[in-house]
Amino acid sequence: MQALMDSIPDLAWVKDTQGHFQFVNAHFGKAFGRQPQSLIGQTDYDLSSCGQAEAYLQDDRQVMDSGTLLRREEIITGEGGKISWAETIKVPVRDQQGRVVGTAGTARDITERKAAEDLIRHLAMHDYLTDLLNRPGLEQSCQSILQQAQTSGQGVALFFIDLDNFKNINDTLGHGVGDKVLQVVAERLKGCLGASDAVGRLGGDEFVVILGGIASRLAAIKQGNLLRRQLEQPLEVDGIGYELTCSMGMSTYPEDGRDYHALVRGADIAMYHAKNHGKGHLAEFNAQLGADSLRRMTMERKLKEAIRRDEFFLNFQPQYDLASRSIVGVEVLLRWQNEELGLVPPGLFIPVAEQSRIILDIGHWVLEQAMSQNLAWGRAGLPMLPMAVNLSALQVHQHDFDEQVTNLLRQHAYPADRLELELTESVIMDNAIPVLRQLEQLRSSGVRISIDDFGTGYSNLGYLSRFPLDVLKIDRSFITHIHEQPQQQQIVQAIVQLARAFDLQLVAEGVEQEAELAFLSSLGVERVQGYLLARPLSASQMAELLGGQKGVA
Structure with missing residues (x-):
């Protein structure tokens, strides 16, 4: 038993009812710079500050009085005053008659996770x-x-x-x-x-x-x-x-x-x-x-006419597997060409479309056009890759959004596993429970769910475990010059660790330099997109590019 307990990387101990250590493992002794045997008979007061020792003993008393397990995250002060975080578990120790005769516990170092x-x-x-x-x-x-x-x-x-x-x-x-x-x-x-x-x-x-x-x-x-x-x-x-x-x-x-x-x-x-x-x-x-308001009103009026006049079109940006440099996905990008306004940047018309709720019609059109285009590539003998479509908060918060997507899949006989829905963190957090149910329904049918621009919104760790997610997309703001920015490197490393912990695929956006690509590769990021590899392409340009990858799906 001693050999087994000494082999684990956690602190482990047993105390009597008065708080004297009856057993400690090798890792416990190492944390305090002492030989384990020298700690037998001592108490927490001999190892920690009075305040911290009293907190430990209070937990011991709670465990002995309740006769139940106690689990908490707490700060531990080790050798030389070193501060670390630990996940501590304490349980009562009983004799053969069932009487509580002490406590036993383990403490796992979670300092890196807390950081x-x-x-x-x-x-x-x-x-x-x-x-x-x-x-x-x-x-x-x-x-x-x-x-x-x-x-x-x-x-x-x-x-x-x-x-x-x-x-x-x-x-x-x-x-x-x-x-x-x-x-x-x-x-x-x-x-x-x-x-x-x-x-x-x-x-x-x-x-x-x-x-x-x-x-x-x-x-x-x-x-x-x-x-x-x-x-x-x-x-x-x-x-x-x-x-x-x-x-x-x-x-x-x-x-x-x-x-x-x-x-x-x-x-x-x-x-x-x-x-x-x-x-x-x-x-x-x-x-x-009122100049700005007038501009917005004018744009809103023109947006209402844009679908009828066939002014919207789609561009496509390839996503590449970093290891093989092969195309493994496509992101759909909405564009608007107006006769009077010219090519309107999405950053100008998307907010107006959302505020006026015109985005609901535009979003439905984008989904339908993306599916139709992918099917057309398939009929031409080209690979049908997963098509990533960005969603507005208004779309996702519709009570029947999952039914709308399901109906489109059925109408077009479109394979669900070739559709990826991209949401921002704020979309998920607002009205979370209804959104969760709809996403679970869509994902059960094979649709992939991704979080776009991860790290720029709420970044609430809870949703990573609660929501049915497949992909995290690292925002381009963290990728730009990442090889020269230690702070950005730490952020991306933290995101990579989180993605691995939750078994999520990673896609890095906005890669424009070979040095950025090399650094992402060293971190183990699987997929990338950006101007370095390919700019947004028209449907015909994308078809030509896919032609070099026939048979890949």
């Missing part, structure tokens, strides 16, 4: 590049600041900040330099904040600053201009000097809105007004700023 969980939790609320708050983190902080304002009767100012012409830095000097500039901007913004303020990055070169305790709108304007001047101070990166300007929009509580979303929307409209009227200054939100 990975902490990293994911931090990631859920913070931007990976600047360590500022991200969208969920900003919303949470803003709610707290607004609650304080309601109590104090003071105002709140929200500033939406966009760096002017920042794209030129990325295009001319590379994203590495651009990232360093963003980090400097983030540090400057943090240096302007007080205890009741918050700052976050929404993505790209867009930042939000929330200032609490504002006495008046005039005071908010003064604070905003101070922020702007601070950001426009010359900066230096890698020995090169830069001068930045920024366009800022401001909204205030309670005049312009009473919640985070209303304030962000108002400040965003004001920021675009500033950018469209000379850049480099601060604009206040007011009722007269």
Whole structure:
């Protein structure tokens, strides 16, 4: 028994009713830098701080009094004060008459797992590049600041900040330099904040600053201009000097809105007004700023006509197996070509389509067209690969969404295992139980389920075990220059560990450099997509590419 217990990598021990150690295994002794035999007869007070020892003995008493197993995660202080996390299990020890005569326990080191969980939790609320708050983190902080304002009767100012012409830095000097500039901007913004303020990055070169305790709108304007001047101070990166300007929009509580979303929307409209009227200054939100609303209304009207006019079309981006460099899947990308607006970026029309619920019709059209195209490739003797289709939250939250997909599969005689539905983390977390049931129904029929842009939303570890998932797609923001970014490497390594723990396939998006590809390969990421391997292709271009892989399915 001694040899068996010494062979396990966990701490194991037996105590009497007074808390004296009657047995410890070799790993237990090693954790405290002692020979196991020297610990016999000692108590937790001899090994740990008084507070920690008392907590251990209190657990022992609970186990002996209840006569049942106790399991908990706790901090253990080992040799030299080393802190680690352990999953501890304690059980009562009984004699032949059934009387409790002590306790026995094991403790497994879970420090690495806890670190990975902490990293994911931090990631859920913070931007990976600047360590500022991200969208969920900003919303949470803003709610707290607004609650304080309601109590104090003071105002709140929200500033939406966009760096002017920042794209030129990325295009001319590379994203590495651009990232360093963003980090400097983030540090400057943090240096302007007080205890009741918050700052976050929404993505790209867009930042939000929330200032609490504002006495008046005039005071908010003064604070905003101070922020702007601070950001426009010359900066230096890698020995090169830069001068930045920024366009800022401001909204205030309670005049312009009473919640985070209303304030962000108002400040965003004001920021675009500033950018469209000379850049480099601060604009206040007011009722007269209808230009953005008019644009959205115009786009909404044209979106309603787009399907009837056959203005939508699909592009296809191949997914490659990293080991064999063969195509193993295809992601469907929606595109819109309007006679008046030209080729409209998805980032512009998708939000309008979702807000107006037109996305429901568009989403149904995309699913049907994707199936039809894949079947057409199959009839032409080309391989029918799994087709990944992005879904809107509105689509998934329909009560009969699973029936709609099932009916399409039946109508087109389309093989379910050649359809992959991509959802964002927020789609899963909102209205979670009905979504879970529908996804379980679809997955039982053979449809694959993937999480798109993993790590940029809620990153709640619970859904990885509860929801019927097959694939995690690592967001491109973590892949860009990953070979040069230790922090991004840690994040991706944590995601890889989680995927392996839950037996999920990994797909890395946005691979544009061989060095990125090599690093992902070293981590064991199975699949990749990105401009390095193939840009989005038309149906005919995709067919030509698939022609070189006939027989692969």
